Amino acid sequence: MSSEVTENEKARPAPNGGGPALFRLVRFWSRRWAPEVVERLYEGAPQTWTVQNLYVIDAIHSAAQADPEVTVADVARQLGLDRSVASRMITDAVRDGFVLRETSGQDARRARLSLSPAAEKFLDATHEYQRAAFAELVAHWPAEDRRRFAGYLGRLAKEVLR
Secondary structure (H helix, E strand, C coil), X not given: CCCCCCHHHHHCCXXXXXXXXXXXXXXXXXXXXXXXXXXXXXXXXXXXXXXXXXXXXXXXXXXXXXXXXXXXXXXXXXXXXXXXHXXXXXXXHHHCCCEEEEECCCCCCCEEEEECHHHHHHHHHHHHHHHHHHHHHCCCCCHXXXXXXXXXXXXXXXXXXX
């Protein structure tokens, strides 16, 4: 976040209702947050704490909010990937001890995915980093603005990721 924002840019309302600003933020954070999380969580993080595993863990966690029976297709949809790519990523996460793969109770041809305690620990550390990063970004804002913005972000995520 080394780009300077001029006073003139601060005073101008976001063009097009905020769409371009949203996409600039998505582009910026999508390439930075995961590697930083893995590197900065704490010294001595296990080698299995990789960006790929983090994506799978987060996808399973997010999909489970809507339906406790998470499948490979759900992970593929969450990550915007082909099912075969998602399946390979899941296989790696199973190997690394983050994902439990069982036969679906709804359809024996499908796998039901869930998170292991090791994945929960990784996810908790990730969420703590994300909370701290958000707090640092808006630390200079008035408390009400921080609270309101956090609420709006949560609302947007909930609506988009349904």
